[in-house]
Amino acid sequence: YFNLTVPDDLAAQYQRGYYACVSFVDSLVGDILDALEDLGLDEDTVIVLHSDHGYNLGENSAWGKRTQFEMANHVPLMVHLPGETEGKVSEGFAELIDMIA
Secondary structure (H helix, E strand, C coil), X not given: CXXXXXXXXXXXXXXXXXXXXXXXXXXXXXXXXXXXXXXXXXXXXXXXXXXXXXXXECHHHEEECCCCCHHHHCCCEEEECCCCCXXXXXXXXXXXXXXXX
């Protein structure tokens, strides 16, 4: 996964595939959020979306998730708490274990 020489056309194919997967998951999350709203449950439901790892798409000649580069360690964490202010972003460091604290 590290220092792999991947031809440009194959690298582009991997990247397109990854972004297609992200778009598909985004669409499915939207479907869930729409269903919660349609059922009147959107303001009674805590929603937590996270990933356990990032993914390298050729950065630093690395592919996949088995590195300690930022792309593999910078993971999304999105939380919806009913009644809380929307749109807060933190650039601070945290670990996923912080979610249960």
